[in-house]
Amino acid sequence: MSESSGARRRRPFRRALVAALGTLGLVAAAAAAGAPSASASAPTPPSGWTQVFADDFNGAAGSGVDTADWRYDTGTSYPGGPANWGTGEVERMTSGSDNVALDGHGNLLITPRRNAGGAWTSGRIETNRTDFQPPSGGKLRVEARIQMPNVTGAAAKGYWPAFWMLGAPYRGDYRNWPSVGELDIMENVQGLNTVWATMHCGTSPGGPCNETSGIGNSTSCPGATCQAGFHTYAMEWDRSVSPEAIRFSVDGTVYHTVTANQVDATTWADATDHGFFVILNVAMGGGFPNAFGGGPDGGTEPGHPMVVDYVQVLSAGGGTTPPSGGRNAYSAIQAESYDSQSGVGTETTSDSGGGQNIGWIANGDWALYKGVDFGSTPARQFYGRVASGAASGVSGLVEVRLDSRGNAPVGSFAVGNTGGWQSWQTIPTNISEVTGTHDVYLTFTSGQPSDFVNVNWFDFGH
Template identity: 30%
Template sequence: MLRSLIRPAMAGLLLAAASAHAQWQLVWSDEFNGSISPNWVFETGAGGWGNNELQYYRRENATIENNALVITAKREDFGGMAYTSARMKTQGLKTFKFGRIEARMKLPAFLGAWPAFWMLGANLPQVGWPASGEIDVMEHVNDEQKVYGTIHWQDNNGQYAQYGGNIATTVTDWHVYAVEWDANAIRWYVDGTKYHEANIANSVNGTDEFQKDFFLLLNFAVGGNWPGFNVNTAALPAKMYVDYVRVYAPAASGVSTVYQDCNYAGYAAALPEGSYTLAQLQARGVRDNDLSSLRVNAGYQVQFFDGDNFTGASVTRSGDTGCLVDQGFNDRATSVIVSKAAPAWSRQIEAEAFSAQAGVQTEACSEGGQNVGWIDTNDWMAYNSISFPTSGSYRVEYRVASAAGGTLSLDLNAGSIQLGQLGVPNTGGWQNWTTISHTVNINAGTYNVGVFAQQGSWNLNWIKLTKL
């Protein structure tokens, strides 16, 4: 928005290499739903700070209509000027470095109009302009059906420089105007279509200003150095509408993704391994008591707390969960811990390590060590003092071989608790091994585990128990 006619863009400022559209994480927004966020301050005064604008900026010219910000330019004598309007900024309250900065706006178009959505370096009070740098996300002048995106800075020689582009658009319709800004480039978009790009990699041509924090500005100027000093007063009062302003950061690759709604719907936030207080969740766009489903990478778990700073009731999930209603934790999360899941409890028992048996013998095993063989119908093996750490489902695997096929069953405490039976296939030989399994439910505790031959003619190498 600050303008100079000193010289055009430097020829050396070429387009940076194209890159894929990033995924973004909302970090701040003003939706203007009923009010203007306290993160804005209003600048008041005349002249436009070097632009020779014709209006006097007043707080009263910024209002809310139908959940949108409206800045109204008026033909009104005030403070020695013939027009009034408004200019607002986040300076001293919100600054940002890199990300996607966007606003959905509907603009006026008439002779003398100069609406803008732009950014200035947070060090402006210390270094002045243009050393602070300026990023114009969107500017429009007069009645053109066109918008502009520009950067301004102080080059390596201490001279003013600018580099801009433009695109034709119907400015009086709603559009999303955005920049995507990282350490290498700034890219300009209208409704997702890129129309301009500036290379700032390695502070080329003195662009180190754009490696620092910036604050946001919205204003609607009347006349000035760029649009000129003729104003179509018949078009006044005129309004600039802003549906929202949003700032996104690049989404970190997460090991879990949490969702606003059940069935992985609504907004989403990727969470790397770590602990997230309410403030840290909000910085990632997650609202308090607003999570309903999640996805979790294998080997990780997510613990939700209903109090801030990891206090209060909690629930832990180590797998994808389509709706937290079943866990009684829908819309309850205030803080979250994402961590590596404890390895699943597992224990392998060698078949020949029985505590007692009936009718079986051991023999050399082709897979090493020994196996139990000569198992006939009604033979059995017992393995005493096997502790199961928690109640729930366990997968039980058996390494078996058979030349005829048979059936085994599993029980606890000499058959007082029956856990089910499983067919043993014909593997084609007494030393041709395969693994069979079933899932059983066992209450936490210590038991004597029994394997019983409902139908014999099979060998057993080992048994493996895994908590699911």
């Protein structure tokens, strides 16, 4: 696709994913891990819970993660984001099987390596999906069964494994932390028998969430140490209680809870009124290890993997199941799932999760989505996943109207060139309070005839 053309007929964009995988690093990593055993699959959800995402990491030894579910973060930063992933860590992340691979026994191995020149590499993956959040009045549970890198003492200096989540608005922006929210379900440093859980939010440094430390707590792993055995690390986000609560646990024991009344309403809303994506990584060095003696140094041993048996996401209660034929306002509504439209077309997207987006959108075009259930708690935010390769000076409005295209918009945002027709950004905007079930129209208005936006998905928040 031409990113500079403003013509009404653009060619669909397609991108091939290429992975180069090997097995030598995997064999060494499995040996270092002592070939830990994995459960056959993620456990069956308890009564009342629905599994909305899961990966058991079953596959051939040496193969990579499923790129339909996960994306590799590579290099030393997000594009245009803070250097060294914003933490001061020293490794370079890769997608190679030396650093990220399945072991053939139902485990994912993320393994730090050090080359002959002393440079470190490691692995970092995140879910393509960014829509993990509790339904209105319901709960979300995100859990993983993990063995931390099995290394302790001086040999563990600089190791920083983590299982965590970032707010969806971070993706594509990379400069809005910590206001968009971060939920650290499991962090560990220096091979200590300690698991930390933290919520990051507000402003940095300082602010209502005590950044850069965040609102956190820690505990020892029960039974076997964090390094010597598998433990289940979980976060349960509960919108069925007042104040709203986020609880962190290890092996079923809650050791840290953050509630909405611990910070001001705006800080909480900015950090939680949107979806999240999940991240697994092993960093080397950086701010957290520095607080406990630093590293890595010459005595640090490379090659000890974080071993992940499974990751799963569960949802319960609230508006988890929308009315028959309807849509949940608080889950991503794919733009190409319209019931009717005027002026738009569909094309293959390179955005997270693949699929299609709607494009060829200009002044006067619209798309209709019937039966969107907002529940009884008012929605006050609209989030649109958009991209634009419009020419300089070309922009327009993405508007939300309810039940009739003739009704006034309940909210809108302006969008111009984002860097290309597949350069995606999630743009939030305030809307008038909405409850109940409505037909939602996306309408598009500009003062000129050229295409000005693509839309991949949209949803709403409180």
